[in-house]
Amino acid sequence: MSQPVLRFAPSPNGFLHLGHAFSALVTHDTARALGGRFLLRIEDIDVVRCRPEFESAIYEDLAWLGLSWEAPVRRQSQHFPAYEAAAERLKDAGLLYPCYASRREIADAVAAREAESGRPWPRDPDGAPVYPGVHRGPGGDERDRLEAEGLRPAWRLDMGRAVAVAGEGLSWRELDEDGSVSEVRADPLAWGDVVILRKDVPASYHLAVTLDDALQGVTHVTRGRDLFQATSVHRLLQRLLGLPEPLYRHHRLILGDDGRKLSKSRQDTALRALREAGRSPGEIRQMIGLGSSGISG
Template identity: 50%
Template sequence: MSAFRTRFAPSPTGYLHLGHAFSALTAFDAAREADGACLLRIEDIDTNRCKPDFEAAALEDLDWLGCNWPEPVRRQSEHFPEYHAALETLAARGLVYRCFKTRREIAEDIARAPHHPGEGPEGVIYPGPPEPMSADEEAERLERGEAFSWRLSINACRDHLGAAFDRLCFVETGEGPEGETGEVRARPETLGDVILGRKDVGTSYHLACTHDDALQGVTHVIRGVDLYFATHLHRLLQELMGWPVPIYRHHRLMLDESGKRFAKRDRSLSLRALREAGETPETLRERVGL
């Protein structure tokens, strides 16, 4: 195994665009410069929105860009039992709990409680219930077939890890949104009790991503700064599961003329559209500043 191992991990919910191209080229270039490897991983746990046609298009686009990756490609939709086993490990330690609240109910809680944490770096912060649900009530709600999500309990994690919780850190070789670099103290509590799985989908991006980075021997995670705060949570999951801690590099995002991030709905800036308009891999590199 190479000493340097990174990955590019798109979700096939649409066609790749300029932002994806910049991220992919940044990761593949870094691996090439380090005489290492860049894996391709298809993060398709959202089986409703992810489509085979988008995956096929992504492979074609990456090949056109000149990116090469080892085979086989890991597709997360083929590995739900592995993620479920990781979730069960956390459940057995009392670190996750079933939450039956809907987004609407959580929004109503915020409206009623003036001291609720409110919004965080990744959306609404759910600090957990004031009191644990009784076993009888949980059993009754499960019997009724109510939908639920599995949430990671930050308080339980803090109790489980003790002083180690406050020593969690990671190395940032890029730059966070506030210029964070070097050794960074991880603060997973700023995200609250995040969802790690649902009744209908047994995992989340956070759990599947960190599981696969460990499984695949990823030594360096290179991704957009929009995922910087997720890294704080990922560092906690790595500590809980005994997974190795990669070195992180968060890069700038590609923005349009109005300062907004490129999105998959911007069809005119998809790599397919740009190729049809005469773009070449060389001119695209210039366009994204590489």
Template identity: 55%
Template sequence: MTVITRFAPSPNGLLHLGHAYSALFSQDWAKRHGGRFLLRIEDIDFTRTREEYVQAIFDDLSWLGLEWEEPVRRQSRHMDEYHRRLEELKKRGLVYPCFCSRKAIAEHIRRHPDWPRTPEGAPLYPGTCRQLSPEERQERLARGERPAWRLDMKKALASLGARAKTLSWQEEGSGPHGERGRIPADPARFGDVILGRRDIGISYHLAVVHDDALQGITHVTRGQDLFHATGLHRLLQELFALPAPVYVHHPLITDEGGRKLSKRFRDRALSFLRKEGVSPQSIKRLLGF
């Protein structure tokens, strides 16, 4: 098996040291295993994507000395593929339309201070629209209401039968608490997640699972902030009968206060450091490469 890794940034801001670490980590993993390194631009969120950030990604990574295969896959040019995946789940009755506004959901959560949350800290969806009758759903759709499309988690897990109990992934990096080896997947912790967003049509979770399989990614290298989401991704892979890659989660680069770096702070951007005269060799030494 040829090892294939990928670095998949979103062009909604400038790359920072955390992105540099992740890109270098992914390329280094591929090189050490005699494999291939791909770059993917995850630009499905047209409300935040800017073309100047796409070019900045290419410039920053080239400056760091990274090389990748062409052509670079841009998700925005393949929306029809993701919509076909969503339609497949609709036909199988595994997703349902959700007409709830964020305000309505927040109000429900506010009345229940101890409401359960996902591993990432977001409140679980209360399932309001899961209870709607088929007639009411059709009536609201016919009126032109634009829904989000949520995965019916219970139905999705039930559709796997006995496989749902053995759902897991191979971890060759480590989780936030040192988890390694065969990791049990627990997608139910995310509840009825959105797979079809109301604003842009498709969610990150659906698109990334599709693309990793399409591009033959054997090792998904990414930050530990996405460790728990792997359980959800494994569920989607099983639902679509896609191969399961090995996952390699790496530690996050944080600021002096221990917080994950953010694109909001431009003074930490690679382009800013480059203009200040910092060399790519210095960046690599700083990050341990």
């Protein structure tokens, strides 16, 4: 049996908070308990919001917590050609189409359809409107006109066709809190035609994270419960691209006093602020419900 490989993959678009500490510690503790490897990956495809000072802070915060990881660290911004190559395979299979619609056009189309039908437009599992098909796959002349106007397309997955190509029985293995493994049925259709290549960068979260996990040999994907439903899209991409299926574990989230998921805008939960206030790594573990070295969540 191959050695387990786990990863923690933050984005350097703000300072790490208690929720990140929980995910990193759970993943690190699990890797140690399994005798596996712990990888750190920097998910910085958002070249506008990600900044070097936040990346440096990630290393400082994790080291302060007592974590160590393998070098070199994979940075997504250095691997755009790999994502483009994977997307080309999907294009060649007829599974991607260009979308020139702006966010405003999409919002207006959703509003118009809601007004016409008198019913709410379908939402994806994250609560965003399902893509309504604006500029869906324009013909050659229309594409030439749009690009002559300086518009660049995003590339969306034709979800209906992709699911048909993938075939039936799409699911993933979920490691539950009691240590048992359950089979979860994937439902990628709930997401609509998701973006695979963004307009501003040749990647998207769905494509990059799926490909990275495969290229790094990740066997156990440990991440927050907020990404549980997104696994449907990732399993579909794995099937379409012939990538291995890891074991998933979606742990509980650390919530704020208002009951909401923590965000990087909450400076009171930032690890660096807690450290400056005199908190110790052991106290951080206690605050998020972990023992001195135990695994929970």
